[in-house]
Amino acid sequence: MVTETRHPLLSVVVPVHGVEAHLHQCLDSILDGLDAADAADVELVAVDDASPDRCGELLRAYAASRPAVRVVTLPHNVGLGLARNAGLDEATGRYVWFVDSDDWLPPGSVPAVLARLRADRPDVLLLDHLRVHHDGRIEEDASSPLLRGVDGCVRLAERPELLRVQHTAWNKVVRRAFLTELGLRFFPGWYEDIPFSHPLLIAAERIAVLDRICYRYRQGRPGAITSTRSDRHFDAFDQYDRLFGWLSAARPDEAGLRAELFALMVSHLLVVVGNDHRMPADLRRPFFRRVARHYRRYRPAGGYHRPGGVGGLKHRLVAANSYPAYWMLRAAHRIAGRLRPARPAPAAAVSVEPAAMPAGQSGALAVRR
Template identity: 80%
Template sequence: MVTNTRQPLLSVVVPVYGVEAQLHQCLDSILDGLDDTDAADVEVVAVDDASPDRCGELLQAYATRRPALRTVTLTRNVGLGLARNAGLDAVTGEYVWFVDSDDWLPTGSVTAVLGRLRADRPDVLLLDHLRVHHDGREEMDASSPLLRGVNGCVRLTERPALLRVQHTAWNKVVRRAFLTDLGVRFYPGWYEDIPFSHPLLIAAERIAVLDRICYYYRQGRPGAITATPSDRHFDAFDQYDRLFDWLSNARPQETKLRADMFERMISHLIVVVGNNHRMPAKLRRSFFHRVSAQYRRYRPADGYPRPGGVGGLKHRLIASNSYLAYSALRLAHRFLDRRPPGHDPVLSTGPVAASSEQQPHTLAARR
């Protein structure tokens, strides 16, 4: 008997924790509908992160029926970032795609991804997505238009706007050798995508874009970070420290890039501090002051591209550490706004607000 030892083109890493109701939908969306050629080019590595429900049993049964699935079982819960690392250590494919186990892929997504990988051989392939709400409503991300009109492969210097695309792991398919050479891994804690996703785009020589909806990002699941008020949102500061440490070591001369990343950081942290679903009221003041300290620590000496309008006003209040003025302005806008509770119009400043919503959605935050 001859065993097929061909290296798959694509490895999909699926960290699993507390998603018993969504697990089959996620796995089926990856593996169903592939022809023989594409099926031979795909492996799925599911990481059971000591899930407290029946996910472990479901994975074992699924692997029995679908040999393309392998399971890594962790003896203790380590969180999303470290679970992704465990999966990354186990994969064999040329490319790796991190898919969260409570999300799923539209029909044909894997086939489309494989086709683009074969055609362009990028370091990073960026994908578009839709947010899917509990009532079935679908919503395009505000940063999705940035993915339009990219032909072939580019560098970030040619399309700097790509830095403003959601900084999640799941909207990127990454060449594994490039990832290994770069030495980027996931860190523990919430907002683990911050020091992972940005270096990929900054360092990549070849960035391709698949202008197609390839990912359904589930909104509003109980336990998701977007719906979890907690002091763990303070983890964002450590993650940004790691990102700026990487920038200092790997790209010390790129002052414009550092200025752009500074604006991204402050705009994202402004979104977090103003969101009732994430920031407990009793912690908002202290979080605001931490953002102000972060502003003073990392503000580029030559300035940065401060946004206009209300977003720019928020930046100025952060710069002056003016929490009372910020609180008054936030209250006034919330009083005048008629949108659903939890949405903060003061802090919704276009793609920034949308791109920051990606961080919230992490399995680690559901633990």
């Protein structure tokens, strides 16, 4: 008699590197509190990306008492994107969710995700999240309103604003066979989410939205990419090359998509060049020059919709490759900010990179990707 192997509905892939202090919180938030039916439908694939601390030891001890947990140990550090690929290769679930090991899920998130997957069977399920700062301050993402009022499954053509939802892997649960059909993988380098997240939404026939906070996104952790000054932020240019290469091959006639992605790219790169937590001062000018080259390379023939206000002015300065004017604008904006009277902080401040914001809307700049 042949016994059919039952695969779980959901594989949660967790790349792990240098997060000893946060690891148990992340893993417990995925598996704790599940009833028997949901527990049987979840597997956790943790990837020890040659972590320099005790993460590998902690993972092995954790998996020893939990059959739903499997640990993949990499012989040397490969970075977040390739570690996700290693976990994806071991995943057996019909859907995969990439969760970063310094973040965590609010109670009830996994059962809510499972219920929506069973009900709608989407290609991609979008989730809402909150940003959590080291001082306990919580911020809603400015793209969160874009997730409101989506019933059942839609295509991007029906809800084009969904392309402006935060372009991360962890706010999307993806049908694994759909990934295989697309041949989509993570590339090496920083900003690996760029050529992964956008193609998912563009190619999906069935996009569902779970209008619920299912993810807590930790801000400002030492060692996080967006809290690290480095020339590796230049990796973003290669990732956008890959995105536009995919777009040219897969959707060569969709000028509207190209214009939308172009606007998002320029806004995102302006966030990076202007962020003191990421960009060393001596690299700001060469980074800006690279932004201007990407502007010329990918500017749509039919033009695009610039954001309003200061953001739109920065776009014009990039188009003119005018770093001195950009520098003066940035300096004046910072002086004005210091002179502005302090106002009481709202209960839930909004902070998001403009790359994830609706066109024409401005807001505070995020400090993590």
